[in-house]
Amino acid sequence: MARPRTFDEEAxxxxxxxxxxxxxxxxxxxxxxxxxxxxxxxxxYAAFGDKHQLFLRALGRYLDHQTQLLTTALDEEGPVLPRLRDVLDRLLAADAACGNAGCFSVNSIAELLPHDTEVGELARRSTASAEEAFTAQLERAARDGELSPAITPRDAARLLQNLVQGIQIMRKVDPDPAHAASCLDSAFALLSSPAQTAAADGGALAAAGVR
Incomplete structure (x- = not known):
């Protein structure tokens, strides 16, 4: 009869x-x-299997946390683009809390793909899930007139995903958060519809007392 474990497996x-x-x-x-x-x-070995199996469970845990953060944040009401920007800020901040080691998923992809098929499958499922979540939100942004008509919701979702993954790589070279924020500012300015941008600029000028 196997002895019960005396440690917290999740911890x-x-x-x-x-x-x-x-x-x-x-x-x-x-x-x-x-x-x-x-x-x-x-x-x-008894609890988790070999090193590779333990790694897969650790990566799965990380991806589940990212999905939960994304799903919870996207449940909130209000304009879509500011909320998506906030979501990406939260994802970047969560990764920065690990000493600017980058994104665990992006690091694993860079290190182990294309040869590790199991890591590849985890990464593809997570990427597809995030793309669907972003696309659904950006479709609503398009209907509400927030999204520029120059880009489709699907392409905008892929743009944001690739941008954030690139930022994670570059932050390992230059961890200045202002640079990441500048990249996101530029991306969302390009994604915003001209009408939304004009309204925001007009509001800023009015707040500053400029007519």
Whole structure:
């Protein structure tokens, strides 16, 4: 009869996720996991399988958290484009909290694809889910006159996804948050309809007392 586990599996998995996030898959040795998790090799294998299986569970945990954050934020009411901008700010801020190690998902894609099919499948499912969520919101933005008619909601969703992934890579070179904010400002200015941009500019001028 197997003995019951005497550790919090979720807490251990969270520590493994942070370790893989900081060091990457290849650079994380089993000895690193033993030290970080405070468990013997036998306990790790029994609970999580080998290093690769533990990594997949850690990456899945990260992606689930990102999906939950995205879904919760997009449930809010109000104009779409400002809310999407806020969502991206939150995603970038959450990743920055891990010492500017970048996005765990983007790092894993860069390190392990195209050779690791299981990581690839996790990444594709997560990307597709985010694209659908963004597209649905941007379709409403188009109906409400927020989105520029020069771009389709689907293409705008892909643009935002690729922009954020690129920002995650560049922040490892230059972590200045002002640069990431400037990129997002430019993207959303391009996505906004001319009428929305004109209204925003007019409101700013009125607030400043300019006629």
């Amino acid at each position: 251990v998995l969270n520590r493994a996720m942070l370790l893989f996030w900081r060091k990457g898959y290849e650079a994380t040795a089993m000895s690193d996991l033993v030290e970080e998790l405070g468990l013997g090799r036998g306990s790790i």
